[in-house]
Amino acid sequence: APAADAGSAAGLDWPALRDAVAACSACTLSQSRTQTVFGVGHPQAHWMIVGEAPGEQEDLRGEPFVGPAGQLLDAMLRALALSRAADGEAAQRVYIANTLKCRPPRNRNPAPEELQRCEPFLVRQIELVRPRIILAMGRFAVQALLRSSEPIGKLRGRVHRYQGVPLVVTYHPAYLLRNLPDKARAWDDLCLAASVAE
Ligand code: URA
Numbered sequence: 001a002p003a004a005d006a007g008s009a010a011g012l013d014w015p016a017l018r019d020a021v022a023a024c025s026a027c028t029l030s031q032s033r034t035q036t037v038f039g040v041g042h043p044q045a046h047w048m049i050v051g052e053a054p055g056e057q058e059d060l061r062g063e064p065f066v067g068p069a070g071q072l073l074d075a076m077l078r079a080l081a082l083s084r085a086a087d088g089e090a091a092q093r094v095y096i097a098n099t100l101k102c103r104p105p106r107n108r109n110p111a112p113e114e115l116q117r118c119e120p121f122l123v124r125q126i127e128l129v130r131p132r133i134i135l136a137m138g139r140f141a142v143q144a145l146l147r148s149s150e151p152i153g154k155l156r157g158r159v160h161r162y163q164g165v166p167l168v169v170t171y172h173p174a175y176l177l178r179n180l181p182d183k184a185r186a187w188d189d190l191c192l193a194a195s196v197a198e
Pocket residue numbers: 051052053054055058063064065066067069070098174
């Protein structure tokens with residue numbers, strides 16, 4: 001069989017997209033991953049949350065944001081009565097995905113070619129969810145969706161657009177664990193996103 005790659009993501013439905021991600025060998029991360037990390041949440045969630053790449057826990061468990069950063073994210077979502085459950089009210093649900101579906105070795109930064117190869121998967125996930133708000137967490141999510149390399153501090157606090165969908169920028173939760181003072185700013189960003197999603 002030909003090597004599956006993200007270039008063929010256009011038009012796929014959820015099961016086909018999941019299969020395409022699982023079979024992907026478009027970059028060398030496919031050789032070091034334990035498994036791909038597709039995404040999680042309600043398929044029609046009002047919120048879409050985009051992170052960077054799987055870490056150690058995510059690579060082992062096959063779900064995004066299940067390590068320490070994910071626990072902080074879930075706590076913040078809980079405070080807004082939001083969850084990643086796949087069922088229930090779409091208005092109270094999020095869909096969570098990363099810019100990369102495979103863990104970079106030792107959690108190094110994603111490489112430009114990896115981001116480029118993997119991007120069609122995220123694009124298709126966003127098309128399928130059709131969220132009311134996208135929350136882009138950290139600089140790699142921002143680079144992928146806004147094509148901006150401005151620092152988060154300069155982009156947060158206002159509503160951007162991705163393909164017509166309102167998009168709010170905030171700090172990555174792994175960064176917040178090391179920079180507690182910015183947690184209050186991230187909370188403001190989530191509240192801004194919530195006001196848009198209403
Ligand atoms: N950090 C991310 O960006 N994504 C995850 O899934 C876990 C940690």
